[in-house]
Amino acid sequence: MSKARIVAIDDEVEFIDMIKTYFEPRGYDITVAVRGTKGIELVKEKKPNVVLMDLKMPGIDGDEVLSLLKSMDPSPKVIFVTAYDDGGKTKARLLKMGAYAYFDKPVASLRELEEAVNKAAQS
């Protein structure tokens, strides 16, 4: 089984770089964007299985991107990786909106993130 195709959207270049450092050697097809709009274009182009995404970004926010992606066909699984913390309210809202998973920044374990990505790609 081929590895999942990932699009990562985060305005923090350093974070994106770190994600690439992990996923690329493992054979994942990962492309990155620092803006929501650019990310949507990438999704349209690459048709990934999974989108890793920050919530708060300049321009369009993660939740807006999510609703746009939900309307797409095929629709990629969206995993949020964000530092935004309001006591779980936003997390619940995003999951309800159809997000596949929600990871807190800083990421506690890259292995867990990878497992979530794989699970999302398989489902």
Next chain:
Amino acid sequence: MIIIFQISVCIVSVIFLLLGIYIFFHNKNSPVNRTIFILDFATFLWLYSYSQMYVSESYGKALWLMRIGHTGVIFIPILFYHFITVFLNSHYKREKYILVGFYTIIAIFILMLYGSTSLVSGLYRYNWGFYPKAGKFYPLFLAYFLLGFNFCICKLYVYYKKNRHDISATRQLQLKYLFASFFVTTLGVVDFLPFYGFKILPFGYVTIFLWAIISSYAIVRHQLLDIEVVIKKTLVFAGLLASVFAILVLPTLLIQEYVFRGASSSGKLLGLALSGIIIILSLRRIENFLISITDKHLFQKKYDYRELLRTFTSEVLTVIDLNKLVDLTVDKLTDIVKVSSSAVLLLNEEKQQFNVVASRNVRDSKVVLVRPDGIVTFLEQTHGYLLRKELIERRVYIPPSIQEIIDKLNAELIIPMVLHAEVIGILSLGKKKSDEDYTQDDLDIILPLARTLAIAISNARLFSELGKAQAEAAQREKMAVIGTLSAGINHEICNPLGIARGQCEAFLLNVKDGLYNNKSSEELLTKAKEIMTKVIKETDRATAITKKLSSFAKPAKGEAELVNIDKEIDDVLGLLGYELKLEKIEFEKQIEKDLPHVLVDKKQLQEVLFNLIRNAGQAIGEKGKITVAARQGAGRVSIDIKDTGSGIPEDKLKELFNPFFTTKEPGKGTGLGLFIVRQVVEKNGGKIYLKETKVGEGTTFTVEFPVTATRESRI
């Protein structure tokens, strides 16, 4: 010449009456005062009747006036005796027989005076007027008079001899004064010479007048009643009387002499009416004039007190710096009251003791008055003063510990500074340089002054506490704000650390999972170096933000330095950046090239920028733009903080800089923001104002600081 004699006798008699009344009403309960009043009244009776007798034309009338006047003379020795007894605090009981004897003799003499010619056989007519002629029993009266008088002097002398080692210096001085006055009075016996046909002007009234002045002085000192008042009032009264007399008599005489020469009584009445009008019109002015004359020429010290009050109200009591206030108090008191030493002690609430906070010429300024100490307790319970001399006079036992405090303070007068019935401080004054005692007049000025000082001191304290409270409020506000920043700070610190961790974890997992197996060790080393460089960069990022935060959280030192505005904006943005990002607020910085540094407290400038940028962000809410523009012009650096927020409604503009004003939702702001911002800006020599605002479009605040070429302390 004769008329002057006649008038002066009359004036002196009236002065006696007034003096007696004054002393009586000054302290009705004092036996000394009452006795003096009666004595003065007897003297008045004598002198007034005699003055009328001198100018009397009719023999019969003069005879009656003589009898009334002489009645006063008969009473004088017994009244002297009463006075001495009361003054020396002797008991009448023991001297009952003497008194009975005295009054029996008086009764006999009065009977002889009114009922026969045996005491006074008639009247001489001298050039100064009628005068009594001694009858055959007059030598008896002379004997009674002189013996009575000498008895009084003896009594004084015996008392002095007996008690001179026990009595205070003041008391000794008083006795000396009384001796002197009695000796002067004995010269008054010349008044008896014309009784026997010797044509010598009876100037006894002068000696008795001197007696009155000297003895009043002695007694009044004893009672702490200022002699100046007595003499001044006496002089003013005398002058007034003389003026009134002159005004009354002169026009009457002139009118009678030149206008109605030989005219009927209606002419005299007209003259009287005219002079009456003149008196009514000029009385007040004459009185004021006389008071100012006596003030100016006789009692220049009074001006010092005016100066004292003037200096204190205009220069001292207005000072709000506590240290300056007490220093000035001590200096001015010492200079104006001319005291050898002075000190201000204030209550240290914690230690419950009074410490010297300012002093001049005290022996030991480290002296401490503990709360349950004798002096403090006395002052707290009585709110009165403590006069060392008075204590000695009253023979109050002064414990050595208190004596030591008094000695160390070099104190003569110790006064509490009372506020709301509590002694907040103590004022200590040394002896006057002139060696004079503190009089009631001094106390009447210094005691209220001490009370006013208490208010001024409390004001100064409140003011400094207010300053502290404001600084504390600013700090609290800052900490509260930092609390609300936690989400952003968490992100700014944890994210770089998370990334650093992730880079390491990725590398390690990649190695562990054999993903780098095909790589040469050189390639692997390059990879590791790459990762480490990234890790260092991320940890540096995290460290920078914690440094910014802790620096911002520390209270300002209040020290000015040359500060780069551009850099401070960046630092503040480091704290606020994430928050603004979350709300999608764009931030733009427009800093003029070569913008000079400003001389301010760096942290306070940060606080100002932080508050204004954060306010701007909150005014926007979500999505908008903040522009911070700094430029130089007209010797100032201006910083505009412009937002595209909601703007400020017109009705709120006035309250903008008031404490506790806020338009924010509860929990978002305590309202101290702009109030404190303005205080901080002004403290740094700058100013802040609302440049423009429009509801729905946005607001611009401008902060200006002067460009200072030289480094000078501004705060």
